[in-house]
Amino acid sequence: FIEKISTSRSNVCKSISEFKFNKKRVRVLSKAKDFPEDSQGVVYWMSRDQRVQDNWAFLYAQKLALKMEVPLIVCFCLVPKFLEATIRHYHFMMEGLKEVEQDCNKLEISFHLLIGYAKDVLPQFVTDNDIGGVVTDFSPLRMPMQWVDDVTTAIPKNIPICQVDAHNIVPCWEASPKLEYGARTIRNKIHNQLSGYLTEFPPVCVHPFTPKEKPQSIDWVKIEASLTVDRTVGPVDWAVPGSTAGLQMLESFCKERLKYFSKDRNNPNKIALSNLSPWIHFGQISVQRSILIVKQYRSKYKEGVEAYIEEAIIRRELADNFCFYNKNYDSIEGAYDWAKTSLKLHEKDKRKYLYTREKLEKGQTHDDLWNAAQIQMTIEGKMHGFLRMYWAKKILEWTGSPTEALETAIYLNDRFNLDGRDPNGYVGCMWSICGIHDQGWKEREIFGKIRYMNYDGCKRKFDVAAFVRKYRGK
Numbered sequence: 245f246i247e248k249i250s251t252s253r254s255n256v257c258k259s260i261s262e263f264k265f266n267k268k269r270v271r272v273l274s275k276a277k278d279f280p281e282d283s284q285g286v287v288y289w290m291s292r293d294q295r296v297q298d299n300w301a302f303l304y305a306q307k308l309a310l311k312m313e314v315p316l317i318v319c320f321c322l323v324p325k326f327l328e329a330t331i332r333h334y335h336f337m338m339e340g341l342k343e344v345e346q347d348c349n350k351l352e353i354s355f356h357l358l359i360g361y362a363k364d365v366l367p368q369f370v371t372d373n374d375i376g377g378v379v380t381d382f383s384p385l386r387m388p389m390q391w392v393d394d395v396t397t398a399i400p401k402n403i404p405i406c407q408v409d410a411h412n413i414v415p416c417w418e419a420s421p422k423l424e425y426g427a428r429t430i431r432n433k434i435h436n437q438l439s440g441y442l443t444e445f446p447p448v449c450v451h452p453f454t455p456k457e458k459p460q461s462i463d464w465v466k467i468e469a470s471l472t473v474d475r476t477v478g479p480v481d482w483a484v485p486g487s488t489a490g491l492q493m494l495e496s497f498c499k500e501r502l503k504y505f506s507k508d509r510n511n512p513n514k515i516a517l518s519n520l521s522p523w524i525h526f527g528q529i530s531v532q533r534s535i536l537i538v539k540q541y542r543s544k545y546k547e548g549v550e551a552y553i554e555e556a557i558i559r560r561e562l563a564d565n566f567c568f569y570n571k572n573y574d575s576i577e578g579a580y581d582w583a584k585t586s587l588k589l590h591e592k593d594k595r596k597y598l599y600t601r602e603k604l605e606k607g608q609t610h611d612d613l614w615n616a617a618q619i620q621m622t623i624e625g626k627m628h629g630f631l632r633m634y635w636a637k638k639i640l641e642w643t644g645s646p647t648e649a650l651e652t653a654i655y656l657n658d659r660f661n662l663d664g665r666d667p668n669g670y671v672g673c674m675w676s677i678c679g680i681h682d683q684g685w686k687e688r689e690i691f692g693k694i695r696y697m698n699y700d701g702c703k704r705k706f707d708v709a710a711f712v713r714k715y716r717g718k
């Protein structure tokens with residue numbers, strides 16, 4: 245299965261030189277549009293999409309480097325802190341980056357791990373190495389957007405910098421030019437454009453132009469030891485980092501779980517999910533590859549394939565749309581007016597239970613299902629998708645205000661889930677707590693018009709006691 249993908253990556257650069265790249269995937273960020281003459285290389289500044297193959301930003305950078313007949317150099321800027329990330333996340337990311345380094349080596353492409361914020365290290369690298377152009381990938385989150393702005397300002401004005409959306413299938417800025425109301429309004433916009441983007445990737449090939457100097461070998465152990473991130477939340481054992489392991493997880497999804505995906509994906513006791521979100525979050529595998537492969541099972545598991553397409557394309561791209569076009573994507577301010585008014589009206593409603601962040605973090609509430617979900621996230625680094633909704637809604641019910649609830653949900657999600665710190669996570673918390681991409685429901689205490697969920701509803705959907713038993717005493 246995986247071999248099939250890698251053998252199709254024959255190392256003939258002709259195919260990528262001749263490949264007609266869909267330019268709508270690219271945004272030029274600088275005033276400079278053309279490469280300066282006599283440059284010594286093109287840099288792919290990798291950030292969100294941490295893989296070599298199946299990466300449109302990587303491919304675009306290689307295409308430019310081939311055209312200019314210069315070396316291709318990959319830089320990753322390792323920042324000392326990213327939101328609530330702990331060693332669990334940095335470990336997963338760095339193990340994946342080791343594989344990127346090895347894959348680059350095989351293809352005669354240099355990989356540099358620069359330590360620090362891009363604005364402090366990348367412009368210098370560009371000048372020192374006579375780089376003629378920079379290509380980077382795309383994330384709609386505030387902080388990575390700022391990194392890109394800072395670098396665009398700091399690099400010499402004659403060096404073009406452009407951005408390729410290597411994460412979404414339909415690039416975020418092409419899917420829609422505005423903030424969408426919900427899946428209902430973005431679905432057709434995406435489906436109508438899909439055929440232009442859901443195409444096979446050409447392979448990144450052995451690069452024929454090599455830099456004068458080889459990069460210094462990276463001391464990964466030393467770098468990981470020097471990180472000052474929180475070490476109390478450790479790596480998880482079920483998820484092996486890196487693109488190869490990500491593709492293996494995709495394979496097991498197609499062969500073992502896709503057949504149950506449409507029927508059982510909302511049942512936390514069933515093994516029916518793709519479980520791919522950690523690898524997708526860190527860009528270790530591409531959503532587009534997962535769709536190209538899952539689609540091959542259409543005749544066998546039609547409903548599963550359609551449900552997966554809805555989740556992996558429509559819902560995921562809707563989350564990027566929300567974060568890209570709404571600067572308040574992680575605060576109550578970012579909610580619709582009806583939701584803000586309704587939550588405000590009920591802000592002072594009496595709460596039967598009030599828990600501190602510490603109690604919640606330890607899974608010490610009166611609700612055994614909630615505690616089990618929290619423990620699942622704490623130890624496995626991934627809470628089941630269905631429970632994420634129930635979990636966040638209960639935080640709204642049991643904390644002092646909607647603002648506190650949202651902050652707490654985002655804090656816990658970012659701290660423990662491998663796929664936290666992602667547009668999907670912010671949108672999930674915002675959907676549950678302040679009704680984005682949802683409609684108003686019957687008014688009730690605390691929630692106002694925000695959709696309510698309760699324990700009995702969960703009992704009707706799945707065997708709550710069985711789920712609780714699984715995490716008891718852990």
Ligand code: FO1
Pocket residue numbers: 290291292320321322323324326329333334337383384385388525526664665666667
């Ligand atoms: N991207 C980087 O370019 N440098 C980093 O040091 C870095 C750390 C990091 C830690 C946790 C995490 O979840 C993501 C991290 N990213 C990093 C990736 C990236 O910025 C995000 O995946 C996207 O912004 C999400 O859209």
